[in-house]
Amino acid sequence: MTRDARATIDLGALRHNLAVARKAAGGGRVAAAIKADGYGHGLLRTAGALKDADVFAVACIEEAVPLREAGYRHPILLLEGVFEASELGVASRLGLDLMVHSPWQVDLLETERLAAPVRTWIKVDTGMHRLGFPPDETARVHERLRACASVSQPVCWATHFARADDRGSDYTRHQIGVFNDVCRGHGGLRSLANSAALLAWPESRADLARPGIMLYGASPFVDAGHERPPLRPVMHLQTRLIAINRLERGDPVGYSGTYRCPESMRVGVAAIGYGDGYPRHAENGTPVLVNGRLAPLAGRVSMDMITIDLRAHPDARVGDPVTLWGPGLPAEEVAAHSGTIAYELFCQITRRVRVEEVDGSDTDG
Numbered sequence: 330m331t332r333d334a335r336a337t338i339d340l341g342a343l344r345h346n347l348a349v350a351r352k353a354a355g356g357g358r359v360a361a362a363i364k365a366d367g368y369g370h371g372l373l374r375t376a377g378a379l380k381d382a383d384v385f386a387v388a389c390i391e392e393a394v395p396l397r398e399a400g401y402r403h404p405i406l407l408l409e410g411v412f413e414a415s416e417l418g419v420a421s422r423l424g425l426d427l428m429v430h431s432p433w434q435v436d437l438l439e440t441e442r443l444a445a446p447v448r449t450w451i452k453v454d455t456g457m458h459r460l461g462f463p464p465d466e467t468a469r470v471h472e473r474l475r476a477c478a479s480v481s482q483p484v485c486w487a488t489h490f491a492r493a494d495d496r497g498s499d500y501t502r503h504q505i506g507v508f509n510d511v512c513r514g515h516g517g518l519r520s521l522a523n524s525a526a527l528l529a530w531p532e533s534r535a536d537l538a539r540p541g542i543m544l545y546g547a548s549p550f551v552d553a554g555h556e557r558p559p560l561r562p563v564m565h566l567q568t569r570l571i572a573i574n575r576l577e578r579g580d581p582v583g584y585s586g587t588y589r590c591p592e593s594m595r596v597g598v599a600a601i602g603y604g605d606g607y608p609r610h611a612e613n614g615t616p617v618l619v620n621g622r623l624a625p626l627a628g629r630v631s632m633d634m635i636t637i638d639l640r641a642h643p644d645a646r647v648g649d650p651v652t653l654w655g656p657g658l659p660a661e662e663v664a665a666h667s668g669t670i671a672y673e674l675f676c677q678i679t680r681r682v683r684v685e686e687v688d689g690s691d692t693d694g
């Protein structure tokens with residue numbers, strides 16, 4: 330038995346989730362966010378499965394180059410634009426769309442001579458207060474970009490939401506209002522929605538939605554009370570039991586003995602740990618599936634192993650499959666027990682984990 334920590338990526342689930350995004354977008358276009366190595370699922374793998382997207386969205390030029398090298402002709406949006414002058418020439422040559430979020434980026438566009446003009450998106454800070462121009466500075470930025478030979482016309486408009494994952498908050502509606510005021514009367518495409526906004530705030534769809542996490546099958550919402558969107562999990566992270574210990578009442582399990590057996594019981598050891606990207610902060614009671622049925626973590630996550638309370642699994646044997654997240658166990662549920670979000674769980678899978686592809690049917694789910 331080789332060490333069997335593996336992540337199975339379901340390409341059919343990616344296509345299914347893109348179809349869900351497309352439906353939510355109404356007639357609007359969809360940019361598939363495949364930054365950070367396709368949220369840990371593999372850049373070219375996700376691009377291939379999501380090739381029906383209208384646009385690819387990545388964080389930086391290093392993530393766009395492999396897409397062009399692989400032959401993708403889609404528009405590619407650099408969500409943070411360029412990081413230095415030398416990237417403008419590459420962006421022009423590769424036909425990349427640039428977010429423009431800061432005055433220094435406008436300066437660069439005015440200074441550099443480009444072989445072909447680039448499409449730019451003015452990033453408006455409507456309340457996230459991370460990247461973008463304050464609403465009262467956008468008119469001046471727009472004037473400058475309109476007059477700039479390196480910029481194709483019309484200039485486009487974008488913003489990003491801070492709380493779209495909280496359906497109880499009014500903040501997204503406020504941000505949409507600020508954005509519409511800024512863009513009023515101007516031409517150019519408009520792009521606002523991440524996954525959460527696309528699913529919860531139809532008025533944010535506009536010309537181009539930018540879903541990410543929903544494509545990977547995780548619900549973007551923090552308010553777990555609501556119905557899950559009809560998404561299919563893409564990553565199935567699994568391993569096997571490599572040992573089973575019979576322990577006595579009061580026996581401590583693992584580093585620092587943070588779990589003590591409440592009774593005589595069996596504790597399983599599974600071959601996966603934080604060295605594989607399983608979150609070290611997963612607390613006692615974090616759910617895993619043993620043979621497809623729920624079982625709780627018992628004791629701290631180690632680098633190579635986790636320990637599992639097998640009291641409800643009298644038939645479990647060494648070699649049995651253990652699911653960390655995937656079908657039957659949403660990653661966001663594991664994240665909630667680990668002080669993080671599904672985004673981070675996906676991104677932190679390490680190279681030690683074997684990756685396999687499957688192509689599940691598009692029709693169910």
Ligand SMILES: *Cc1c(COP(=O)(O)O)cnc(C)c1O
Pocket residue numbers: 362364408489522523524525539540541542543549
């Ligand atoms: C990552 C990102 C997205 C996608 O967000 P999700 O929450 O994963 O849907 C959209 N827009 C911008 C600017 C981003 O950085």
